[in-house]
Amino acid sequence: MDRKSIIGIALALITLVAWESYYAKTYRRSAVSATAGYSPALLTGTAAPSPTATPASEPAASPTKEIGVAEATLQAHSASAEYTFTNLGGGISKVVLEKFLAEKKGTQVTLNEYGPAPIGAITERPGEETRAAYSVVQQNGQIVCSRTGADQIEIVKRFTLPEANAGKDQYLVKFDVSFTNRGSKTLQSGGYFIGLGSAAFIHHGDRSTYTGFDWYHGEKAKFIDVNWFSPRQIPLVGIQTSAEQPFYSDSADSVLWAGVANQYFATILSAPANPGKGVWARRFAITTPTTPLFGIEGAFGTAGFKLEPGQTHQEEFALYNGPKEYRILKQLGNEQEEIMNFNWTKPVSIFLLTAMNWLKGIFGNYVAAILVLTICIKSVLWIPQNAATKSMKKMQALQPRMTELREKYKDDPTRMNQELMKLYKDYGINPFAGCLPMFIQIPIFFGFFNMLGGAVELRGSGFLWVKDLSQPDTIYTLAGYHVNLLPLLMAVTMLWQMSITPKTGDAVQQRIFMFVPLIFVFFCYNFASALSLYYTVQNLFSIAQLYVTRNQQLPALQRISAAQKKKRRGGL
Numbered sequence: 253m254d255r256k257s258i259i260g261i262a263l264a265l266i267t268l269v270a271w272e273s274y275y276a277k278t279y280r281r282s283a284v285s286a287t288a289g290y291s292p293a294l295l296t297g298t299a300a301p302s303p304t305a306t307p308a309s310e311p312a313a314s315p316t317k318e319i320g321v322a323e324a325t326l327q328a329h330s331a332s333a334e335y336t337f338t339n340l341g342g343g344i345s346k347v348v349l350e351k352f353l354a355e356k357k358g359t360q361v362t363l364n365e366y367g368p369a370p371i372g373a374i375t376e377r378p379g380e381e382t383r384a385a386y387s388v389v390q391q392n393g394q395i396v397c398s399r400t401g402a403d404q405i406e407i408v409k410r411f412t413l414p415e416a417n418a419g420k421d422q423y424l425v426k427f428d429v430s431f432t433n434r435g436s437k438t439l440q441s442g443g444y445f446i447g448l449g450s451a452a453f454i455h456h457g458d459r460s461t462y463t464g465f466d467w468y469h470g471e472k473a474k475f476i477d478v479n480w481f482s483p484r485q486i487p488l489v490g491i492q493t494s495a496e497q498p499f500y501s502d503s504a505d506s507v508l509w510a511g512v513a514n515q516y517f518a519t520i521l522s523a524p525a526n527p528g529k530g531v532w533a534r535r536f537a538i539t540t541p542t543t544p545l546f547g548i549e550g551a552f553g554t555a556g557f558k559l560e561p562g563q564t565h566q567e568e569f570a571l572y573n574g575p576k577e578y579r580i581l582k583q584l585g586n587e588q589e590e591i592m593n594f595n596w597t598k599p600v601s602i603f604l605l606t607a608m609n610w611l612k613g614i615f616g617n618y619v620a621a622i623l624v625l626t627i628c629i630k631s632v633l634w635i636p637q638n639a640a641t642k643s644m645k646k647m648q649a650l651q652p653r654m655t656e657l658r659e660k661y662k663d664d665p666t667r668m669n670q671e672l673m674k675l676y677k678d679y680g681i682n683p684f685a686g687c688l689p690m691f692i693q694i695p696i697f698f699g700f701f702n703m704l705g706g707a708v709e710l711r712g713s714g715f716l717w718v719k720d721l722s723q724p725d726t727i728y729t730l731a732g733y734h735v736n737l738l739p740l741l742m743a744v745t746m747l748w749q750m751s752i753t754p755k756t757g758d759a760v761q762q763r764i765f766m767f768v769p770l771i772f773v774f775f776c777y778n779f780a781s782a783l784s785l786y787y788t789v790q791n792l793f794s795i796a797q798l799y800v801t802r803n804q805q806l807p808a809l810q811r812i813s814a815a816q817k818k819k820r821r822g823g824l
Contacts, residue, residue: 321385328395330413332422333573335395342386342397342409343372343447344425347573349517353712355455363519363573366538366547367450371519371571372397372409372427375445375551378501378532382447404435405559411571423574424584427521430566431559439559443529445551446569449519451512452538452547455723457734457778462515462705465533465550466591469504473590476500478535478546499534503553507531508586510552513576516708516722518591520572521552522584528554575708578605592706600699605707612709618782619715626786630793633692650675697787704780718781725781738784739777745791746772752798 325345326337338345345364352361364371368381375382386397386409395411412426429446433439451463464477484494507528511520530553535546557565572584581589594601604625611621647654654672661668704710710722717737718725726734776784 326388337388337395338370339386339388340383341370341373343370345370364449366452369447371449373447379499406432406434425571427569427571430564432564433559433561436561442556443554445553448512448521448550450547450549451514454514458515465512465548467510467531468508470506470508478548481535501532503530511591512550513591518576522570526567528552576706577708594702597699597702600695601703604699605703618713626789630790704782721782722780724778738781739773742784742788743773745788749791749795
């Protein structure tokens with residue numbers, strides 16, 4: 253293998269490492285204060301102390317507990333979920349989504365399943381835990397959690413469960429919080445934090461990047477996953493560049509919502525009428541039979557307020573506990589659909605998701621929808637693909653003369669490139685025309701990649717040996733290694749397509765292109781099998797198109813005139 257081949261292979265490997273690094277960490281870590289300019293005062297019956305910032309490396313560790321109080325729970329149902337309320341923390345300890353099956357057979361998806369604190373728990377500082385005891389009763393169609401502390405501040409939380417059984421409303425809980433000063437001293441509060449509960453993996457094989465914390469401050473949505481907290485290392489070298497982060501904290505003037513999410517489900521607290529001022533999040537370890545995995549908990553920070561004796565301060569929120577279904581999230585308002593994390597492919601991903609769901613409504617299943625969508629996309633690309641094939645055939649006809657030039661100027665690369673470009677101009681050939689269909693397909697591929705990574709609609713849909721299009725199509729496990737058939741079939745079709753594609757470029761370039769199937773298998777192997785299905789079908793469609801055109805004779809090469817060259821330049 254020559255030097256150029258080695259360089260090409262090295263670049264391909266660097267690309268793989270860079271992609272994994274990007275996906276493992278959306279944001280570059282920066283040292284932030286736990287309050288980052290936002291300092292909620294303690295909810296006590298006395299005047300608040302001077303605000304002080306807590307470093308991110310020193311989260312508040314002392315939990316608020318009621319010693320000797322046993323946990324008591326209360327269950328309530330809506331049309332789509334079962335909610336369990338706990339007196340310790342005064343909130344929702346878990347939400348069972350009755351329409352969605354979990355990985356374990358016979359069970360349903362549970363939100364906040366591993367969480368250390370209930371949804372709706374109130375704390376005073378970032379990173380603080382609370383197990384304060386509340387009374388929990390059901391009255392007038394609401395679940396009411398209340399307590400009065402030693403500071404004579406009465407806290408009342410009212411949860412109104414959804415009654416509708418369709419759209420966003422079936423997962424939307426109305427959540428009101430009121431503070432009443434029953435004492436004789438003025439309360440000056442800098443604000444408080446409302447716990448969002450936690451998110452954790454849905455399937456034990458989920459990528460860790462799917463579990464994370466999202467929030468939106470009116471201009472931009474931000475996201476971190478559980479890898480954000482890990483020590484940073486230089487890839488392939490192992491040199492640590494930063495220490496593990498105990499927790500994440502940030503602030504903004506207008507926090508409209510915050511949420512914790514896994515691949516397909518989320519808990520989001522929104523406050524459009526009374527925007528918050530800060531957020532925090534922390535990951536925690538979950539022991540599994542095979543290997544420790546991570547979950548993440550978070551909280552929404554509110555603005556401060558003042559309470560004179562006898563006064564009440566009330567705030568209204570909305571809690572969404574349900575699937576990350578784009579159509580539903582869009583209806584919630586305030587860009588809550590950004591929790592889907594489509595990133596730079598958002599327009600493409602939304603179009604593909606909308607088209608896939610529309611086609612599913614026509615054909616009745618997602619396999620047919622993906623097949624038809626793939627054929628439609630390839631049909632649109634038929635014209636540029638044909639143009640690219642013709643261009644490659646011209647390049648193939650010109651190959652003998654290109655070989656002569658490479659041999660003649662092999663000791664002068666600059667002159668060789670000049671002569672090659674002159675040769676292309678003389679015969680009116682664009683050497684990059686064959687790459688156009690590939691460039692067009694890149695945003696489509698990554699649009700599918702991001703869309704299918706969060707398309708909850710695919711869960712449970714299958715065909716033939718594929719049990720679930722949202723998961724890898726593992727056919728068996730060999731020595732702990734999962735054998736996924738569709739990505740391997742995809743690689744075979746890619747090699748097949750490459751073998752019948754007209755050869756252009758030198759031998760080094762052709763060898764480098766042989767690594768393309770490896771890169772795509774790397775992307776798709778442990779991803780949703782729907783992505784491999786799409787790419788395999790589009791490869792077969794491309795192969796059929798190539799067979800239609802491959803037997804055409806090589807075009808006769810003709811030099812173009814000066815007038816034609818001038819016209820080409822004028823048209824550019």
